[in-house]
Amino acid sequence: MLLILLGVLVMHLIILVLLIVSTAASAWSVGGDTTSDLWSSCVSNNKGYHCNSASNEDWIQAVQALMILSLLFCFFSLIAFVFQLFKLVKGGRFFFTAVFQILASLFVMCAAIIYTVMRPEDNRQFGYAYVLAWVAFPLSLISGLIYIVLRKKE
Known part of the structure; x- marks a missing residue:
């Protein structure tokens, strides 16, 4: 049981780092000599x-708000x-933990979807921060589901 709790804690910390990097990094959209992010x-x-x-x-303010909310949750x-x-x-x-983690997952998913749909159509590609946001989404959803199933034992 201790290994499961430690594994869930490490996974949670990895998700938190992914969300911090994807929110703060300046590479949501890259191309040529131009990079852009949420800020x-x-x-x-x-x-x-x-x-x-x-x-x-x-739309960019909505993405900013949703990424900050996902980080906070x-x-x-x-x-x-x-x-x-x-x-x-x-x-x-661990219901409260699960609910907060699933909400964080939904917020990062919504932010990435809004960014995907609304970003300007130019020759730029998606950057690594955008990819990290999409990687954080399923990890946080899986983590939230694990918290729902997880029971506290002695």
Whole structure:
């Protein structure tokens, strides 16, 4: 049982790191000498990088908000797991942890879908931060389902 709890905790920490990197990294969309993320758009020229803030369009603000919410709910899920690990009665399930983790999963999925549909149609490709967001989605969903099944034992 200790190995299962340790494995779930490590998986949760990996998901949290993936969400932090995908939210903060500047590579949601790359192409040529231009990179853009949720917060800025940078162009490389012979003098270095020139960055502007992200557009004020509603869709990018929705993606920003959803990624921050997914990060917060993943963190709250981790705190709830540690709290329930010590306070939950024997045989109890980690429902609060599971609900927070599944909500984090849904938020990151919605953010990635909105970004996929609404990003400008140009010759840029999706960057690694976008891919990390999509990797974090199924991992956090699986983690949430594991928390639902997991029972506390002595």
